[in-house]
Amino acid sequence: MGYVLAVLNQKGGVGKTTTAVSLSASLAQEGYKTLLIDADPQCNASVSLGLNDTNQEGTLYNLLLDDEKEFDNNKYIVKTCYDNYHIILGSEVLYALDIIFSTKSRREFILRDRIQNYRNYYDFIIMDGPPNLGTLSVNIMTASDSILIPLKADFLSLQGVAVLLDSYHKMKTYLNPNLYLNGVLLNMYNISTNLSKEVEDNILFNLKELVYKTKIPQNIKIAESPSHKQPVIYYDPKCIGSIKYKEFTQEFLERLHNKKLKG
Numbered sequence: 186m187g188y189v190l191a192v193l194n195q196k197g198g199v200g201k202t203t204t205a206v207s208l209s210a211s212l213a214q215e216g217y218k219t220l221l222i223d224a225d226p227q228c229n230a231s232v233s234l235g236l237n238d239t240n241q242e243g244t245l246y247n248l249l250l251d252d253e254k255e256f257d258n259n260k261y262i263v264k265t266c267y268d269n270y271h272i273i274l275g276s277e278v279l280y281a282l283d284i285i286f287s288t289k290s291r292r293e294f295i296l297r298d299r300i301q302n303y304r305n306y307y308d309f310i311i312m313d314g315p316p317n318l319g320t321l322s323v324n325i326m327t328a329s330d331s332i333l334i335p336l337k338a339d340f341l342s343l344q345g346v347a348v349l350l351d352s353y354h355k356m357k358t359y360l361n362p363n364l365y366l367n368g369v370l371l372n373m374y375n376i377s378t379n380l381s382k383e384v385e386d387n388i389l390f391n392l393k394e395l396v397y398k399t400k401i402p403q404n405i406k407i408a409e410s411p412s413h414k415q416p417v418i419y420y421d422p423k424c425i426g427s428i429k430y431k432e433f434t435q436e437f438l439e440r441l442h443n444k445k446l447k448g
């Protein structure tokens with residue numbers, strides 16, 4: 186059974202897309218069958234991989250509105266140019282989901298039900314979330330096994346995490362009791378500033394071992410890679426950003442392994 190991870194934080198610009206793309210590309214490179222779902226109307230993940238056809242018929246939006254009982258799973262899968270690595274494209278119209286779903290029954294579970302079959306084929310399904318906690322985020326959280334929170338190492342980002350954790354607890358209570366927190370990944374970490382260290386100390390104090398040991402530094406190659414339509418681990422495999430994202434992938438896999446052993 187495939188494992189579904191949501192990369193979530195309602196704050197924009199914290200590294201959700203960068204992390205979703207880098208982790209999924211890295212898992213695929215490790216040989217795991219991986220599906221990235223671009224669940225953000227900004228479509229940054231799709232565009233980062235050079236897949237700009239986000240107003241086509243086969244996007245996540247169409248998948249969510251596909252009412253066929255036996256819908257064709259393959260219709261929505263786009264192959265990337267890397268082995269084991271597929272994507273479901275985002276769509277600008279995902280903006281309208283709050284309105285479109287407002288009259289649907291069981292609207293919180295539509296994504297969960299639509300992606301159920303994909304779990305049989307993929308080892309990992311990684312979802313890149315939008316910068317808000319609306320209908321799409323609720324659907325992402327009911328569809329997922331766990332949440333990974335990228336945290337930008339600045340003061341205001343900490344505030345946002347409290348809101349996100351509150352939303353996570355509500356989701357767990359009312360809609361998805363099996364959901365758990367995979368962890369927090371510090372991003373744009375700058376070893377030479379007190380601010381990064383302060384943010385790290387604060388989040389470590391509150392969330393302890395949930396915080397990943399690996400920290401992603403600020404790295405220009407990470408920022409350049411989307412315009413070259415490649416995950417950073419392919420754009421410049423030797424840069425510090427790639428090394429750290431690969432290190433993070435190993436820590437992520439270890440964490441899952443340990444969780445499985447503990448049950």
Ligand SMILES: Nc1ncnc2c1ncn2[C@@H]1O[C@H](COP(=O)(O)OP(=O)(O)O)[C@@H](O)[C@H]1O
Pocket residue numbers: 196197198199200201202203204229316372373374401402403404405407408409411426
């Ligand atoms: N560690 C990093 N070093 C340098 N630039 C980064 C890093 N992480 C993200 N960025 C850049 O910061 C911007 C916001 O990141 P992004 O992943 O799109 O955030 P989000 O999806 O949370 O809005 C993007 O331009 C991205 O390339």
Ligand SMILES: [Mg+2]
Pocket residue numbers: 201202203225227229313314
């Ligand atoms: Mg994004």
